[in-house]
Amino acid sequence: MSEVRTLKVALLGCGNVGAQVARILLDDADALAARTGARLQLSGIAVRNLDSERDVELPRELFTTDADTLVKDADLVIELMGGIEPARSLILTAMQNGACVVTGNKALLAQDGPTLYEEADKAGVQLSYEAAVAGAIPILRPIRDSLSGDRITRVLGIVNGTTNFILDQMDSTGAQFADALAEAQRLGYAEADPTADVEGHDAAAKAAILASLSFHTRFALEDVYCEGITKVSAADIAAAKDAGFVIKLLAIAEKITNANGDGGISVRVHPTLLPREHPLAAVRGAFNAVFIEAENAGELMFYGQGAGGTPTASAVLGDLVSAARRVVLGGPGRTETTTGYVPALSIDASTTSYYIGLDVADQAGVLARITHIFAEHGVSIEIMRQTIHRDAASKVESAELKIVTHRASEAALAATVEAVKGLDVINSVTSVLRVEGV
Amino acid sequence: MSEVRTLKVALLGCGNVGAQVARILLDDADALAARTGARLQLSGIAVRNLDSERDVELPRELFTTDADTLVKDADLVIELMGGIEPARSLILTAMQNGACVVTGNKALLAQDGPTLYEEADKAGVQLSYEAAVAGAIPILRPIRDSLSGDRITRVLGIVNGTTNFILDQMDSTGAQFADALAEAQRLGYAEADPTADVEGHDAAAKAAILASLSFHTRFALEDVYCEGITKVSAADIAAAKDAGFVIKLLAIAEKITNANGDGGISVRVHPTLLPREHPLAAVRGAFNAVFIEAENAGELMFYGQGAGGTPTASAVLGDLVSAARRVVLGGPGRTETTTGYVPALSIDASTTSYYIGLDVADQAGVLARITHIFAEHGVSIEIMRQTIHRDAASKVESAELKIVTHRASEAALAATVEAVKGLDVINSVTSVLRVEGV
Secondary structure (H helix, E strand, C coil), X not given: CCCCEEEEEEEECCCHHHHHHHHHXXXXXXXXXXXXXXXXXXXXXXXXXXXXXXXXXXXXXXXXXXXXXXXHCCCEEEECCCCCCCHHHHHHHHHHCCXXXXXXXXXXXXXXXXXXXXXXXXHCCCEECHHHCCCCCCCHHHHHHHCCCCCEEEEEEECCHHHHHHHHHHHHHCCCHHHHHXXXXXXXXXXXXXXXXXXXXXXXHHHHHHHHHHCCCCCCHHHCEECCCCCCCHHHHHHHHHCCEEEEEEEEEEEEECCCCCEEEEEEXXXXXXXXXXXXXXXXXXXXXXXXXXXXXXXXXXXXXXXXXXXXXXXXXXXXXXXXXXXXXXXXXXCCCCCCCCCEECHHHCEEEEEEEEEECCCCCHHHHHHHHHHHCCCXXXXXXXXXXXXXXXXXXXXXXXXEECCEEHHHHHHHHHHHHCCCCEEEEEEEEEXXXX | CCCCEEEEEEXXXXXXXXXXXXXXXXXXXXXXXXXXXXXXXXXXXXXXCCCCCCXXXXXXXXXXXXXXXXXXXXXXXXXXXXXXXXXXXXXXXXXXXXXXXEECCHHHHHHHHHHHHHXXXXXXXXXXCHHHCCCCXXXXXXXXXXXXXXXXXXXXXXXXXXXXXXXXXXXHHCCCHHHHHHHHHHCCCCCCCCHHHHCCHHHHHHHHHHHHHHCCCCCCHHHCEECXXXXXXXXXXXXXXXXXXXXXXXXXXXXXXXXXXXXXXXXXXXXXEEECCCHHXXXXXXXXXXXXXXXXXXXXXXXXXXXXXXXXXXXXXXXXXXXXXXXXXXXXCCCCCCCCCCCEECHHHCXXXXXXXXXXXXXXXXXHHHHHHHHHCCCCEEEXXXXXXXXXXXXXXXXEEEEEECCEEHHHHHHHHHHHHCCCCEEEEEEEEEECCC
């Protein structure tokens, strides 16, 4: 390894993750050179404001506001600016100039991935983005490469640390959503404006990326049904706990085959009940995990830190070393395969099990009337449990009915719940939550 | 994708895994072609006996006993015969003829990996072996590629399903080792001769492979300290459980840095206590999992099925498609990086925490004498708990002392235990077990 070539690396953006990437490139230069077969020389860091505070002390002469010039002179470009423009244009320029690109920009990929993938194909360069989903966890490469000889049937991911932290807090302390969110903000797990996280938008972008790779089809953000966690109440969590479940915000992509043989892919994000013994149920705090079911491999799970500057930098560097190895060995980049044979399904066509909590009148015949409505709508009941609350004089105060259904379509479930609400023996529908992993 | 080239695939061996690989190659030919950019044509299956029973119905004309001719005419060779010869010679012939090789032969890799890796380098072909460690779980590719920009500091793996099943049975039912082994044999999780599994030899071969990739150094089987589970008793399991631990057979590879700054890699397999809340503690039955600690990525875990024909076939096919994509794109195979900067450490130089159970006399001064011996040997005590068992008349029947130490070297611990045994107040040393994850 005496004479190695040098590859110029341009870094766009120097936030939380970018600063750590720069630090590792400088500190670990020798080890990275040994593993790559080329020296990775950080040629510059493009930022908007030269005088901003950085997390890490970095040589001042590396900084520039002229991203365009930096990109045009680079062999490898790392884009960590976030947002759509100018990130999109800079990535396209880089690829047109023959540079491989590493990005963590999930919003851009979910919105305009196809344009970027096609440009990478055309230019014969590699576009990699392991950092865009589940931070430090190697998940995209295993899906793309290790499972390339298998058929993935379902992906369930805890891909947003903020919401997992909030739900975990609610589960372990009994807190309401607002209090758990405030705690997450205090500890730095949630931003001042938490919308993108708690409304599920961040998870939805990741769901689109996961679904695209898993099913060899390009899904965009608008293919993803998205429901956040703002309506999950302490009562929902308590009811779930009582029934042996935990509530997680899951990004789900699964193959649905109808009775007539056709079907498609349901891609969705929503609060979901999981049995407490499911491997994903043990994913606590701000950790992430992705659970995959494949025809041959069976069940797989990938677990680790989903965010944070240093962990995410690890994923960026992994992509960078892989891209650099390709450049050293010669040959074009490997591109995604998109045979594009499956449509995205609307949420109404998705099927899942449901947990339904009802506050009912304690009258003879109530159960029969409710079960009749379920049967009428083709929704089959798996578990039904009634709890009667009595006062000191043994007088019935209220009756609670908990129902877990077999898999049913969203449309059938919605119609069932509407019909049940119309019954005079129903005081209220206390919870309607989706269940996975049963 | 109208005109694609055809790549000839030779399969060596048609056991449990091989038969499933052949089935998938035939059944999923179109999907594999779409993902690869080339048709993967199964050109033949080399077996010892043409008339053996197979798990899967396969076209008779594919079978041959002439492995050598088959290999010389192949673009891609899958070796699933197991054992050292003729597997080794056939792999070398294949690579010398320019074919990429996929193998699941952990014994061969652990014994003679360096020869194979060097030959692959020289021939410019890819040698991949995801199936050799942890069956269906994509673990080698994430270590080699995704973590290539990070520094792995420790790997803890449950990499043998048979022993995990046995220990899990003992933990959940209180069974003795012999009974749990018999149950595993009855259910097909253990072979008639279980030596390779229960003595830890299978895990040791996998530990050598994991350590080599994780620390960019070539470790062989003789670098691995190996201790099986045959001496783990129901009493050990009960004592561990009582103290909040579970016993797992772990393959461990970790970087040890001495006070003077040098050090090396400790590679070892032994029964190990893990806190019940550790992610690996939840790995039940015959499942496998690998837990990785890296400087930047933090903690990662990979979980899935570690054995079985179909799951392992998934890993083989993933390697095959990746190798075929490389052939289609042109360019040489990517080889391992082995900067070879770290020595393997002997077990005496390894450090870990220990759990020690003692049956002691209930006399004044016992604790002082014991703690003095620990201090003398430089072994620091983290937790000590004494339980006094009394009979109905409140007379002391026995006293039990449980000690968990801070990290100490094997040598210091062994000397401590020897010295403690010599005390007249010690009736017996009931357990000495290593602890990780605290």
